[in-house]
Amino acid sequence: MPINFAVSREDILRGKQGAPGWYTLLVKNVSQGPGKNDPQSNTVTIKMVIEDGPDKNVFGAPVTHYLSEKAPGMAVPFLEAVTGRRLPENGATPDVEKSVGRKVKAYLKWDLEFKSWKCQDFMPESGVFAA
Numbered sequence: 001m002p003i004n005f006a007v008s009r010e011d012i013l014r015g016k017q018g019a020p021g022w023y024t025l026l027v028k029n030v031s032q033g034p035g036k037n038d039p040q041s042n043t044v045t046i047k048m049v050i051e052d053g054p055d056k057n058v059f060g061a062p063v064t065h066y067l068s069e070k071a072p073g074m075a076v077p078f079l080e081a082v083t084g085r086r087l088p089e090n091g092a093t094p095d096v097e098k099s100v101g102r103k104v105k106a107y108l109k110w111d112l113e114f115k116s117w118k119c120q121d122f123m124p125e126s127g128v129f130a131a
Contacts (some may be wrong), residue, residue, distance in 0.1 A: 010049075013061035014116070020109040023053030024125060025063055027082065027099045035068060042069045044096050046078070050117075051103065063108065063117045067096065081105065081122035084130045 025048040035041040044067040050058050067075040080086055082099040103125040111118040124130075 009060060010062055013058060016058055016061060017110045018055035018058035018061070018108075018117075021054035021107065022105050022123075023063075023108050024051045025049065025104055025106050026051050027102050027104065030097050030100055035070070038070065043067065044075075046096070046099070048104075048106075050108070053108070058117075061117065063106070063119065065106075065119045077122040078104070078119075080129065081124050084124040084126065086129055 027046060027048050029045075029047040031045050031047075032042055033045065035043045046065045046067065048063045048065065050061045050063060052059070065078060067078065076087060079092075079094050079096070081104045082102050083094065087094075105123045105125055105127065106119040107121040108117045109120050110116075
Protein backbone atom coordinates (compact mmCIF):
# COMPACT_ATOMS: atom_id res chain seq x y z
CA MET A 1 0.00 0.00 0.00
CA PRO A 2 1.52 3.35 -1.02
CA ILE A 3 2.17 6.09 1.49
CA ASN A 4 1.55 9.34 -0.37
CA PHE A 5 3.09 12.48 1.04
CA ALA A 6 1.83 15.74 -0.47
CA VAL A 7 4.33 18.54 -1.11
CA SER A 8 2.98 21.73 -2.67
CA ARG A 9 4.82 24.22 -4.87
CA GLU A 10 4.77 26.63 -1.90
CA ASP A 11 6.37 23.94 0.29
CA ILE A 12 9.18 23.55 -2.23
CA LEU A 13 9.66 27.32 -2.60
CA ARG A 14 9.68 27.79 1.20
CA GLY A 15 13.24 26.49 1.35
CA LYS A 16 14.49 27.95 -1.92
CA GLN A 17 17.21 30.55 -1.57
CA GLY A 18 17.28 33.46 -4.01
CA ALA A 19 19.03 36.72 -4.73
CA PRO A 20 18.60 39.52 -2.17
CA GLY A 21 16.77 42.64 -3.31
CA TRP A 22 13.52 44.57 -3.43
CA TYR A 23 10.55 42.25 -4.01
CA THR A 24 6.82 42.91 -4.35
CA LEU A 25 4.89 40.90 -1.78
CA LEU A 26 1.17 40.20 -1.52
CA VAL A 27 -0.21 40.06 2.02
CA LYS A 28 -2.20 36.83 2.27
CA ASN A 29 -3.03 36.53 5.97
CA VAL A 30 -2.70 38.40 9.26
CA SER A 31 -3.17 36.76 12.64
CA GLN A 32 -2.51 37.64 16.27
CA GLY A 33 -1.41 35.39 19.07
CA PRO A 34 0.86 35.09 22.10
CA GLY A 35 4.54 35.84 21.62
CA LYS A 36 6.85 32.88 21.14
CA ASN A 37 9.32 33.90 23.85
CA ASP A 38 6.86 35.84 26.03
CA PRO A 39 3.33 34.40 25.88
CA GLN A 40 2.09 37.37 27.94
CA SER A 41 2.71 39.69 24.96
CA ASN A 42 0.97 39.70 21.58
CA THR A 43 2.61 39.11 18.23
CA VAL A 44 1.04 39.80 14.86
CA THR A 45 2.05 37.29 12.19
CA ILE A 46 1.90 38.53 8.59
CA LYS A 47 2.02 35.88 5.87
CA MET A 48 2.94 37.09 2.39
CA VAL A 49 4.07 35.63 -0.94
CA ILE A 50 6.66 36.92 -3.39
CA GLU A 51 5.01 38.21 -6.57
CA ASP A 52 7.80 40.10 -8.34
CA GLY A 53 11.44 41.01 -7.95
CA PRO A 54 14.97 40.39 -9.13
CA ASP A 55 14.93 36.56 -8.84
CA LYS A 56 12.05 35.03 -10.81
CA ASN A 57 12.88 31.54 -9.47
CA VAL A 58 11.36 32.40 -6.09
CA PHE A 59 8.04 33.90 -7.24
CA GLY A 60 5.33 32.34 -5.06
CA ALA A 61 7.67 31.72 -2.12
CA PRO A 62 6.16 32.44 1.30
CA VAL A 63 7.51 35.24 3.50
CA THR A 64 6.51 35.63 7.15
CA HIS A 65 6.98 38.87 9.08
CA TYR A 66 6.24 39.51 12.74
CA LEU A 67 5.13 42.62 14.64
CA SER A 68 5.54 42.55 18.40
CA GLU A 69 3.69 44.76 20.86
CA LYS A 70 6.95 44.78 22.84
CA ALA A 71 8.67 46.66 19.98
CA PRO A 72 5.96 48.73 18.27
CA GLY A 73 8.47 51.10 16.67
CA MET A 74 9.80 48.24 14.58
CA ALA A 75 6.32 47.88 13.01
CA VAL A 76 6.39 51.41 11.58
CA PRO A 77 8.16 50.60 8.27
CA PHE A 78 5.66 47.84 7.44
CA LEU A 79 2.61 49.88 8.48
CA GLU A 80 3.70 52.92 6.49
CA ALA A 81 4.59 50.85 3.43
CA VAL A 82 1.38 48.83 3.33
CA THR A 83 -0.80 51.94 3.74
CA GLY A 84 1.41 54.14 1.54
CA ARG A 85 1.23 56.90 4.15
CA ARG A 86 3.48 58.11 6.93
CA LEU A 87 2.11 57.54 10.43
CA PRO A 88 1.20 60.73 12.33
CA GLU A 89 3.92 62.00 14.67
CA ASN A 90 1.57 61.69 17.67
CA GLY A 91 0.95 57.98 16.96
CA ALA A 92 -1.77 55.84 15.42
CA THR A 93 -3.64 52.58 15.84
CA PRO A 94 -3.95 51.15 12.33
CA ASP A 95 -5.91 47.96 11.69
CA VAL A 96 -3.21 45.56 10.46
CA GLU A 97 -5.87 43.13 9.23
CA LYS A 98 -6.74 45.66 6.49
CA SER A 99 -3.36 44.89 4.90
CA VAL A 100 -4.68 41.52 3.64
CA GLY A 101 -4.87 41.66 -0.16
CA ARG A 102 -2.52 44.64 -0.40
CA LYS A 103 0.91 44.68 -1.97
CA VAL A 104 4.08 46.04 -0.43
CA LYS A 105 7.72 46.13 -1.44
CA ALA A 106 10.26 44.61 0.91
CA TYR A 107 14.01 44.27 0.80
CA LEU A 108 14.43 40.52 1.27
CA LYS A 109 17.50 38.63 2.27
CA TRP A 110 17.85 34.88 2.76
CA ASP A 111 18.37 33.99 6.43
CA LEU A 112 20.83 31.08 6.53
CA GLU A 113 20.10 30.30 10.18
CA PHE A 114 16.34 29.91 9.76
CA LYS A 115 16.40 28.90 6.07
CA SER A 116 13.74 31.47 5.16
CA TRP A 117 13.31 34.95 3.72
CA LYS A 118 13.73 37.87 6.10
CA CYS A 119 12.34 41.37 5.51
CA GLN A 120 15.10 43.94 6.03
CA ASP A 121 13.06 47.04 5.05
CA PHE A 122 9.76 48.07 3.48
CA MET A 123 8.41 50.68 1.07
CA PRO A 124 5.06 51.25 -0.64
CA GLU A 125 4.44 49.20 -3.77
CA SER A 126 4.54 52.43 -5.79
CA GLY A 127 7.91 53.36 -4.27
CA VAL A 128 6.59 56.67 -2.93
CA PHE A 129 4.47 57.75 0.04
CA ALA A 130 1.17 59.60 -0.51
CA ALA A 131 1.11 63.24 0.52
